[in-house]
Amino acid sequence: MTRLIVGPFNRVEGDLEVTLEVKDGRVAEAWAGSPLYRGFEQILRGKHPMDALMFAPRICGICSVSQSVAAASALADAMGLTAAPNGRITKNLAHAVENVADHFTHFYLFFMPDFARAEYAGRAWHARAVERFRAVKGSAAPEAMPARTAFLSAMATLAGKWPHSLAIQPGGVARALEASEKIRLFGLLRDYRRHVETVLFGDELEAVAALDSAAALARWAGEKPRGDFGAFLGIADDLSLERLGRGVDRYMSYGNYPQAESQFLRSGVWDGQLHALDAQAIAEDISHAWLDGETRHPAQGVTRPQDEKAAGYTWCKAPRLAGLPMETGALARQVVNGHPLALDLVRHGGGNVKSRVVARLLEIAVILPAMEQWVQQLMPGEPFCAQGEMPQAAAGAGLVEAARGSLGHWISVEDGHIANYQIVSPTTWNFSPRDAAGTPGPLEQALVGTPAGEGNVAVQHVVRSFDPCMVCTVH
């Protein structure tokens, strides 16, 4: 038995340190550590409620709009305010631009470069992976990054700038769009669609979104070269990535992109069948975090650092739903929403390195066509921001889906100021430490059985398959 401390993990957002107990070349036990504490929940106490709109996006530079939308939703909930339809649509568009761009960035910059590593020299696909995906030097990033920049220029129109927009409001957005801007946005979406259809998928988005089983995916990939997604599928088959990084087999989604009557992606929990999500059953356990206090629902949660706690090994709390760890992210969202491909992948191998990456790219194919519809629903001339007042005392929750999973903000207001503010981010769920019962978090579970040690990058694949965002985790 040898103990390895792995870190820093680059090509993840923020700081991560994983401790591994390795036996016979495989991980026997894993501990996920977040070695940074910033204290946003303490900072927000006593502030004006609307100040949350300034601080929230600054929790995270990569999912900053998700943080803004969660804060705005929590404030709107506390105010009893319904967003203007145009404002709802514009927020959805900004949120979706960020989520799609995050999936795209994760694939090209964070995930694929590992296959170009020297450890894989000798594999049939290695030379192509080096040419295409090698960090800094590969041919894919110089195509992907300008396409990403052009796509994110939609944020200038939708939210002023990215990251850290102040335009997202409880009642909508701070700037009404003009008719010409609808046209501009539609053009940007179509241009980005052209890029991903040509370079990433080698097919139309609708054809990708219509893949309904693992067998259909394999057939599709075998028909002809399928761009960079096809390259990944080939590598995934050769390395059996569907057998790597199996998680806790329970998936949660808060649902996302509110429509007039429902959500575009529904909320729920999947453990072999679909259940309604009971957000009241969420509790954050702090038994293994460097924090004082006890297990509580986030609406009553407290955050008090205690760096000398002997049982602590991370700054991250351990959120549980009805006492159980949950995997969140694109795979969870698509499973909960009933996408047949995601369901089939999960039925035949659960959450694993391959199914997580497939679900992320599948989601690009599902969301982009919807965004083209949403732009057309905008009605310039009609209000983009409903106005409301924050009561002197109120409470609210904002539950949204960031690219990497379920993000919740809980606010309580007393005497016109923030009395308590709690944030539970996607990677807090996925990379949570053990709870009081000793149950490991999803990543800690997923790493068990993974080949580890000199010359083995499997641990890196498993970690990155979750698209972790540690700066969110350790807000």
Add this chain to the structure above:
Amino acid sequence: MNERTEPFSMPASFNLLWLQSAGCGGCTMSLLCSGTRELTAALEAVGVRILWHPSLSEESGEEATRILERCAGGELSVDALCVEGALLRGPRGTGRFHRHAGSGIAMTEWVKQLAGVARYTLAVGSCAAWGGVAAAGENVTDACGLQYEGDQPGGLLGANWKSRGGLPVINIAGCPCHPDWITETLTALALGAFGQQDLDTLNRPRFFADHLVHHGCTRNEYYEFKASAHKPSDLGCLMENMGCKGTQAHADCNIRLWNGNGSCARGGAPCISCTEPGFEEPGHPFHETPKLAGIPIGLPTDMPKAWFVALAALSKSATPKRVRDNAVADHQVLVPPVKKTGLK
């Protein structure tokens, strides 16, 4: 770099090392939105070579720590050390609120060591420059900037610290900073075209800090007439009621623009002066303008209060109906009339 006439000197290699301390990664994400060019190729074109960057490089774990050790030991020369995020000195001076993953050493220790060997050290973003958002509230993590703590010189490295290349920490402030502010500073340094005279009194590059956010603001007609917004999504000037500090904040956001053609004000949001030290604790809600007897406390930079009051009264009385009505609407309710004759 403003008034130089010497030719640029292309470096054989200008080595860049990037560390993320206690921040959100937003300055890196902003950097990745750098124009239509491919970032790393554009940097390489002026000789900038990335030794290691947490979001871009292949090396992870021990390999990454080994690079930092080789830099600290002088085996690899570092021309520019970019630090993103605040430096956390707590708890109780241990720096344990941010240990560098893998090595277990406080990030503040790594930064001190590497700043000691780097030719130039750059604070990327307001967290690394002043402490920023991480230092808000009661500053429980004892966050500070590299060479400032808020607007007080000092910070992690001390007020009198100079890099091996003879410059103080270059404060590329902003929350986040604009991608061009980073790439143009690095390019000027690599080409030997950047010196003390290119820094303002807070050691920010003057090429962006010698402007005000107000410059180029599309709401300038509303500003001229003091036709002010009263609620989110109004078209009017955001200074009088909505907390905008664009007439005081140093940056070229409305000249250079963000993500192609955006800015906070163009997105309907006030400038919160995120390039200025202490912006995170303004002493009032961000979305409200603090006033005394109905007059905003934060008047435009270098404008006497009496003049402002007199001019505001005069311009309000002269406001065209179009400007007055549009200021409190979310789209133009009256458009500029088309004159029948040629414009003089």
